[in-house]
Amino acid sequence: MAWTRKILRVNLTDRTTKSEPLNMEWANDYLGQRGLATKYLVSEIDPKVDPLSPENKIIWATGPLTGTMASTGGRYSVVTKGPLTGAIACSNSGGYFGAELKFAGWDMVIIEGRASSPVYLSIENDKVEIRDASHLWGKTVWETEETLKSEHQDPQVRVSCIGRTGEAGVLYAAIVNDLHRAAGRSGVGAVAGSKNLKALVVRGTLGVGNLANPKEFMKVTFEKKKILKENAVTGQGLPTYGTQVLMNVINEIGAMPTRNHKDVQFEGARKISAEAMHEPRESDGKAQLVNNQGCFGCTIACGRISKIDQTHYTVVNSPKYWGASGGLEYEAAWSLGCANGVDDIEALQYANMLCNEDGFDPISFGATIGAVMELYEMGVLTKEEIGIEAPFGSARALTFLAEQTARGEGFGKIVGLGSKRLCEKYGHPELSMSVKGQEFPAYDARGVQGMGLTYATSNRGACHLRSYTISSEVLGIPVKTDPHTTEGKPALVKAFQDATAVVDSSGLCVFTTFAWALSDIQPQLQAACEGDWSMEKLDLMGERIWNMERQFNNAAGFTRKDDDLPPRLKTEAAKVGPAKGLVSGIDKMIPEYYALRGWDSEGRPTAETVARLGL
CATH class of the missing domain: 1.10.569.10 (Aldehyde Ferredoxin Oxidoreductase Protein, subunit A, domain 2)
Structure with missing residues (x-):
C-alpha cells in the first residue's frame, strides 16, 4: 500500500503526541511528501500567520516511494510557512532519515505549538516521546547528532536537527540530517528553532508495508535503474x-552569476x-x-x-x-x-x-x-x-x-x-538578487531565459529545483531549446513545474529526471500504490499541487508584483559570452505564462481553473 496510512501529530505546547489515520482521499489527490504535506498545512494554518509564531506548523513528510527499492527512494520534505519569504516553504532532503521515518511506520509528523523549553522528539516505531533538549541547545548539528546517538546507545538512529543558526533565528537556517544532507532553503530550521524543537530522532524496524503489486514493482524498478545507469548524466557525469x-x-555559456x-x-x-x-x-x-x-x-x-x-x-x-x-x-x-x-x-x-x-x-x-x-x-x-x-x-x-x-x-x-x-x-x-526574499541559485537569467521565469514564478521564492529548465536549455534534455530566446519558455517552465511537483511528492529524487521522464516514474507508482495512477492523473496532480501553493501565497499577500526579477537583470545587459547584450525578457513571458496557467492578469487562479483542479 506504499503509505503507512499513519500520521504522528505532536503538540509542543501541551507536550502531547497522537496517531491519526492518513487522509487517503487527499493522498489520492496529492500523493505524498510535498503535495500531501502542503495540503495538510494549508488546511490547518492561516496564510497570514507569522512564520515564527506558535500558530505556524511544520511538517516532516515522506512520499509513497520513500523507503522502497525504487532508485533514490530516500527523500523527505519539510513543509511550513517560510520566514525568509513569508511564502509556502517546502525543503527536500536526502540521506537516510526519510526512509527511517517510513520504517518507523509514519507517513508524516505534524508539529504544532511551541515548547516552553528546548525539546527533541524521540520516535521508535510506535513509541513516541517528547524529551528534554536543554543539554543540546547551543550545540552544532554535528555535536547534536553525536550526542543523541550516544545517549540512545544506537548508532543506527537517524537524526534530523537544527544547529545554532536555527536556534538564533537565522532566516535561512536549515534542518540537517546525516551530518551533511539538508532541507536547506527558505528557513525551515528557524521555524523549528522558534518552536524550541532541536531534533527528531528516529529508529524504525517495521520496513515498508505491502506494496500493491510487489512482483511488478521489483520488475519495473529494476528496469528503470538500468536507464539511470546507462544515461550519460546519471550513470557517468553525476557519479564522477x-x-x-x-x-x-x-x-x-555566459550564465554564471x-x-x-x-x-x-x-x-x-x-x-x-x-x-x-x-x-x-x-x-x-x-x-x-x-x-x-x-x-x-x-x-x-x-x-x-x-x-x-x-x-x-x-x-x-x-x-x-x-x-x-x-x-x-x-x-x-x-x-x-x-x-x-x-x-x-x-x-x-x-x-x-x-x-x-x-x-x-x-x-x-x-x-x-x-x-x-x-x-x-x-x-x-x-x-x-x-x-x-x-x-x-x-x-x-x-x-x-x-x-x-x-x-x-x-x-x-x-x-x-x-x-x-x-x-x-x-x-x-x-x-x-532574490525573488520573494529568497536568493537566486547559480544560473543567470540573462544567459538562460527560462530560468528567469522559473525564479520569478517559483512558489517558494527563487529556486532552480522547481523547474530545472537548464536540462532543456543547456543539456538538451528531453529536447534542446535556445537559452537566449523567450519563445516557448512559458510552456516549458509550466511543464517542468508540474512534473517536478509530482516527483517531489513521490519520495524520489529530482535528479532521476535527467534520465527519466514522468512516464518512467508512473509505472513505479502504479505498482506501489493501490488504484489508478495514469499519466493523465499525474499531470493533473502536478498542476493541482502548483496551484494549491499559489493559492496559499495569494492569500498570504503575494501579488503579480512579486513575480519579478531585480532591475539589474532587466536593465544591465550581459557584458561577455554567448549572451552578450541580453537582458531578461521576464516582462514578456509573464502574461503568456499566466494565460497558460489559467490565472487572471494579477496571477490568481480563475474560478474555472480552481474547479477543474478540484481545489
Whole structure:
C-alpha cells in the first residue's frame, strides 16, 4: 500500500503526541511528501500567520516511494510557512532519515505549538516521546547528532536537527540530517528553532508495508535503474563529478552569476570546479575529493565527500575540520565562490563545512555575502561595521563572515537576515538578487531565459529545483531549446513545474529526471500504490499541487508584483559570452505564462481553473 496510512501529530505546547489515520482521499489527490504535506498545512494554518509564531506548523513528510527499492527512494520534505519569504516553504532532503521515518511506520509528523523549553522528539516505531533538549541547545548539528546517538546507545538512529543558526533565528537556517544532507532553503530550521524543537530522532524496524503489486514493482524498478545507469548524466557525469560537473559548462555559456550578478562569467571558475576537486594539491599531493556518496536507495551517488587542506589558514589550528566530510556541490561552490569573486577552493570547502555544521543554507548565505561585498565596494558598508575588509574576491572576508553567522556574532547577525532585509537596511533594495526574499541559485537569467521565469514564478521564492529548465536549455534534455530566446519558455517552465511537483511528492529524487521522464516514474507508482495512477492523473496532480501553493501565497499577500526579477537583470545587459547584450525578457513571458496557467492578469487562479483542479 506504499503509505503507512499513519500520521504522528505532536503538540509542543501541551507536550502531547497522537496517531491519526492518513487522509487517503487527499493522498489520492496529492500523493505524498510535498503535495500531501502542503495540503495538510494549508488546511490547518492561516496564510497570514507569522512564520515564527506558535500558530505556524511544520511538517516532516515522506512520499509513497520513500523507503522502497525504487532508485533514490530516500527523500523527505519539510513543509511550513517560510520566514525568509513569508511564502509556502517546502525543503527536500536526502540521506537516510526519510526512509527511517517510513520504517518507523509514519507517513508524516505534524508539529504544532511551541515548547516552553528546548525539546527533541524521540520516535521508535510506535513509541513516541517528547524529551528534554536543554543539554543540546547551543550545540552544532554535528555535536547534536553525536550526542543523541550516544545517549540512545544506537548508532543506527537517524537524526534530523537544527544547529545554532536555527536556534538564533537565522532566516535561512536549515534542518540537517546525516551530518551533511539538508532541507536547506527558505528557513525551515528557524521555524523549528522558534518552536524550541532541536531534533527528531528516529529508529524504525517495521520496513515498508505491502506494496500493491510487489512482483511488478521489483520488475519495473529494476528496469528503470538500468536507464539511470546507462544515461550519460546519471550513470557517468553525476557519479564522477557530482553537480559540480556544471561549473565550467555554465561559465562557458555566459550564465554564471558573478560578483552579485554584475558579471556572467567568472575568471576563477576553473579553480573551484569539479575538475579542481579531483586534482592533487601541492601541499600534500592529495585531492580535495575523497569519494562520492549516495543517499538511501540511490544508484546515482552524486554526493561529495571531501577533505580540506590541513595547511589552509582556516583550519591549520582546527583538527576537527581535517576529517572527511560533505564536499562542495555546484550551488554551494557557486554561491560561496563566483557570487563573491572568491576562487580559493579550500576557503569554499571550509565555509561549506560551517554551513553543514551549524545548519544554514549556503545559497542564501553566499548570495548575501555578494550583496555585502558590493555594498562595501560602494562605500555604503565599512570595515568597522563588518569587522573586516570585504571587497569582492576576499576569501578571508567570506570565511570570517561564515564563522560570525554560524555563531550569531557581530555582523553575522545582519548577514543572517538574508540579502533582501540587509539591502533594505542599508538603502539599496535593488542589490538583493532574490525573488520573494529568497536568493537566486547559480544560473543567470540573462544567459538562460527560462530560468528567469522559473525564479520569478517559483512558489517558494527563487529556486532552480522547481523547474530545472537548464536540462532543456543547456543539456538538451528531453529536447534542446535556445537559452537566449523567450519563445516557448512559458510552456516549458509550466511543464517542468508540474512534473517536478509530482516527483517531489513521490519520495524520489529530482535528479532521476535527467534520465527519466514522468512516464518512467508512473509505472513505479502504479505498482506501489493501490488504484489508478495514469499519466493523465499525474499531470493533473502536478498542476493541482502548483496551484494549491499559489493559492496559499495569494492569500498570504503575494501579488503579480512579486513575480519579478531585480532591475539589474532587466536593465544591465550581459557584458561577455554567448549572451552578450541580453537582458531578461521576464516582462514578456509573464502574461503568456499566466494565460497558460489559467490565472487572471494579477496571477490568481480563475474560478474555472480552481474547479477543474478540484481545489
